[in-house]
Amino acid sequence: MKVLVTGGTSGLGFAMASALATAGATVALTGRSGEEASTVAAGLPGAIGIGLDVRDESSVEKAVDEAWQRLGGIGMLVNNAGIGMRTVNPRFMTQPQGFWEVPADGFRAVIETNLTGYFLVAKAVTQRMLAVGRGRIVNISMNHSTMNRAGFAPYGPSRAGSEALSRIMAADLRDAGITVNMLLPGGGTVTGMIPADAVPAGLALLEPSVMGPPIVWLASDDAADVHDERIVAVDFDHWLRDRNSGR
Template structure:
């Protein structure tokens, strides 16, 4: 690792990080010496997960936060700033998947008309509105200091429009559009916004229990997010904004970036 890729001392908030991709990113950052706050809807679960990830290092804390609720977000962000003494990076990761509206979505996909209005709203409120609410709550501090980063977690574009994937696909498509707007709005303020996605199905709690073992084995491990999230939180990513980075292809993306001189622009 190059010196400018160190994350030691970087202050990071990761939403929805009690398991899955969020937890994998928290582990990767804490292993690099970053100070991390992870959130979950359940306060005790967030605290327990933080203790496990921290492993006695004093780097990771857990905070209860429901990203769908403006008051909960405000309280969670205030507690985060108190714990970390500020914030350098927000990782918008909290999300719910198709299992909440269709437990058999991989084996028997349903038409969008079979999704309940409440189920549709819950997914969109979490996966899209939640990104907006948390970013909105932290950005005033970023604007005040003229620095800060937002990483919005997403998924493959094919999944956004896949048969039977309403409302999950559209919620993530909306989050990507929001990310482009965030990047444009914040570019002149020294605040950088990027999208990060695994690059394929991952073995997380969003995968139905009935998926065959051979299919599950072909899925990406959540640790695929480790290298790119560390890089995005490091000094090496200063000035990088409005990028869509596929974790599975990160090594090649970074190699090309260094070869064609983009890193110096």
């Protein structure tokens, strides 16, 4: 499988790119810095790194075209690039802001990255997938509680929007030979988006590696007909057993 992972230089993106590459997939991972993306990719078997700003349509088109050419096609897109609450409120866990206190430019930056970015990359990749009649798209999401939690504007709305977008993409692409699914960790993760000194007592953060088994499975032959599913990584084994037992 030839896979494009956006936001693949760290956190969940790197964990998924690493798991896929280790499992034998040919991976292109992206980051805003092409140099950093190439450096990170050099540490993974057979991977390549590409510079990509998901907010910029011309950057998206250039990066997707480069990935398509260098990989010889893209069988799966993992839409993952995103920014968190720290960009608008570094103390969001301990001193949450009301939505009326959020700077408008900060709100736009998060929406443009987490929602518009998903749209732009998926649009560019889907047009190419439609031409060959097949492909898979996995949009990374978050818990519903994160989407409506007090003090979580604009991150919550950006993720709620990307989840709605995923459902629409799945509906639009039904019977087109391209599957669309969502994957989320199932809890807070050790990615740096939540400052270490702001983690509530008793809350155990998940390791990014929790995303490995489900993303590798979604790239496998077993997942060829899986469409419009919302898979929680921490519950993946249970979800897969239920799915297999229901066949």
